[in-house]
Amino acid sequence: MKPENLSKNRERDIRRLHQKKNRDRENLFLAEGFHLLEEALQGIFHPVLEVFVEETALPRLEILAKRFSRLRTVPSYVLSPRQLEKISTEETPQGVVCLCEKKRGPEKGLNEASAPWLLYLEELSDPGNLGTLLRTAAWFGTSPVLLGPHCADPFNPKVVRASAGAIFHVEIREEIEPDVLRELASREGYAVVATVPKGGLPPKAIGKGGRNVILLGNESRGLSKELLGLASQRVTIPRRGRGESLNVALSAAMLLYEVFR
Amino acid sequence: MKPENLSKNRERDIRRLHQKKNRDRENLFLAEGFHLLEEALQGIFHPVLEVFVEETALPRLEILAKRFSRLRTVPSYVLSPRQLEKISTEETPQGVVCLCEKKRGPEKGLNEASAPWLLYLEELSDPGNLGTLLRTAAWFGTSPVLLGPHCADPFNPKVVRASAGAIFHVEIREEIEPDVLRELASREGYAVVATVPKGGLPPKAIGKGGRNVILLGNESRGLSKELLGLASQRVTIPRRGRGESLNVALSAAMLLYEVFR
Numbered sequence: 001m002k003p004e005n006l007s008k009n010r011e012r013d014i015r016r017l018h019q020k021k022n023r024d025r026e027n028l029f030l031a032e033g034f035h036l037l038e039e040a041l042q043g044i045f046h047p048v049l050e051v052f053v054e055e056t057a058l059p060r061l062e063i064l065a066k067r068f069s070r071l072r073t074v075p076s077y078v079l080s081p082r083q084l085e086k087i088s089t090e091e092t093p094q095g096v097v098c099l100c101e102k103k104r105g106p107e108k109g110l111n112e113a114s115a116p117w118l119l120y121l122e123e124l125s126d127p128g129n130l131g132t133l134l135r136t137a138a139w140f141g142t143s144p145v146l147l148g149p150h151c152a153d154p155f156n157p158k159v160v161r162a163s164a165g166a167i168f169h170v171e172i173r174e175e176i177e178p179d180v181l182r183e184l185a186s187r188e189g190y191a192v193v194a195t196v197p198k199g200g201l202p203p204k205a206i207g208k209g210g211r212n213v214i215l216l217g218n219e220s221r222g223l224s225k226e227l228l229g230l231a232s233q234r235v236t237i238p239r240r241g242r243g244e245s246l247n248v249a250l251s252a253a254m255l256l257y258e259v260f261r
Numbered sequence: 262m263k264p265e266n267l268s269k270n271r272e273r274d275i276r277r278l279h280q281k282k283n284r285d286r287e288n289l290f291l292a293e294g295f296h297l298l299e300e301a302l303q304g305i306f307h308p309v310l311e312v313f314v315e316e317t318a319l320p321r322l323e324i325l326a327k328r329f330s331r332l333r334t335v336p337s338y339v340l341s342p343r344q345l346e347k348i349s350t351e352e353t354p355q356g357v358v359c360l361c362e363k364k365r366g367p368e369k370g371l372n373e374a375s376a377p378w379l380l381y382l383e384e385l386s387d388p389g390n391l392g393t394l395l396r397t398a399a400w401f402g403t404s405p406v407l408l409g410p411h412c413a414d415p416f417n418p419k420v421v422r423a424s425a426g427a428i429f430h431v432e433i434r435e436e437i438e439p440d441v442l443r444e445l446a447s448r449e450g451y452a453v454v455a456t457v458p459k460g461g462l463p464p465k466a467i468g469k470g471g472r473n474v475i476l477l478g479n480e481s482r483g484l485s486k487e488l489l490g491l492a493s494q495r496v497t498i499p500r501r502g503r504g505e506s507l508n509v510a511l512s513a514a515m516l517l518y519e520v521f522r
Contacts, residue, residue, distance in 0.1 A: 138505075169502070170502075237400070
């Protein structure tokens with residue numbers, strides 16, 4: 001590893017990736033902190049292309065390079081604290097920022113999905129919720145995660161952070177229209193289970209023999225009529241107390257806990 | 262309701278409640294947005310003492326006052342957008358801020374705890390996690406929630422927001438030392454269950470007949486030896502995928518889901 005200095009132009013290019021339109025156009029995104037770098041190096045998606053490190057954090061990078069030989073071939077740049085602050089999306093920069101390529105594993109059509117459990121998220125708008133959901137999906141090995149249109153950008157820095165590295169382990173398929181989902185479900189024999197805030201069956205009623213896709217809706221509006229119409233079953237986490245609602249990421253966690261119990 | 266204007270001095274006093282030391286000294290805290298105001302009006306803890314509303318949001322306040330007669334006796338103040346911004350702790354103020362008194366319901370000693378399930382949180386430091394945990398506790402009716410020393414302040418605006426109003430429905434007991442917990446557990450016949458990131462039994466092994474207190478630890482360090490030493494059982498959410506860890510609020514949700522399943 002022979003770290004170089006970062007030019008003003010490159011600094012500006014990196015900084016532009018704070019915006020979705022530039023992440024989309026360049027097919028790149030940022031992940032911050034040594035924990036995420038380590039996860040990226042162990043992950044199967046989204047290879048690390050470049051590493052930007054503050055001088056004081058260089059020794060830590062070198063230790064990591066001993067564990068991950070892959071890191072030794074990644075170009076690295078040494079930054080002043082001020083430079084790092086500029087490219088960082090965190091209030092308190094974590095000493096290292098990595099530039100990653102959005103890249104899925106071997107391309108598969110949805111018709112080759114073979115996972116027994118899928119999650120489909122409709123207009124999930126909060127980056128923290130999406131990241132937490134990906135983290136839970138990674139824990140339970142539920143991959144791919146299907147995103148409908150108008151979800152938060154999974155490569156938003158807040159999602160990447162909240163995923164705690166899961167973004168590098170879980171396959172994400174974006175912009176799956178309800179029509180495509182319906183076709184997939186009928187062709188591949190998935191039962192469609194809708195999560196609703198009240199009136200559904202308890203999650204233990206979900207059939208565990210076959211393939212299922214669990215639908216989760218927008219934080220305020222829940223699932224649309226169109227998606228509810230696809231479901232053969234509706235489930236609700238039973239309430240015992242006075243709480244008014246459950247966060248969507250928590251609901252997903254409880255459902256996944258139940259189906260893998 | 263005859264809203265008044267807010268003096269500079271009062272504005273400064275309210276603003277000071279952004280800081281923990283002032284919340285502690287004054288025994289007051291802030292809750293923002295109409296959703297939280299409604300929850301506060303329905304809650305059994307922490308009465309609303311005053312309401313600060315932006316002029317454009319006045320009609321909405323008046324509609325709410327028709328539903329909750331209690332609100333009609335609460336002094337209200339009309340603020341300019343700039344004034345509201347000053348007392349608000351949100352990046353995007355929600356039109357209304359309420360001043361609440363930290364006040365538990367009828368005082369009970371810990372020795373009168375009668376809940377079959379208690380949560381004890383050790384040094385839980387992230388306000389979002391604490392708020393989410395309170396929200397889950399409200400959903401499952403697990404009250405009181407016991408906080409050990411050095412937890413995030415439950416009256417921190419981020420906790421209040423993440424609790425989605427649960428702060429007004431769930432009793433919180435702060436600064437419970439491990440010694441006090443041990444004494445409570447032995448006197449009241451609670452089994453102590455420690456949540457550990459690996460190596461524990463699956464949660465379905467938790468005995469559901471008796472009384473149990475579930476311990477959850479700090480986000481990075483987990484539970485201390487001292488608390489682990491109190492536990493007669495250790496549980497872990499079984500992992501199936503490659504995920505490295507689970508968020509503490511998610512773990513708590515899955516455990517509560519399991520014990521009330």
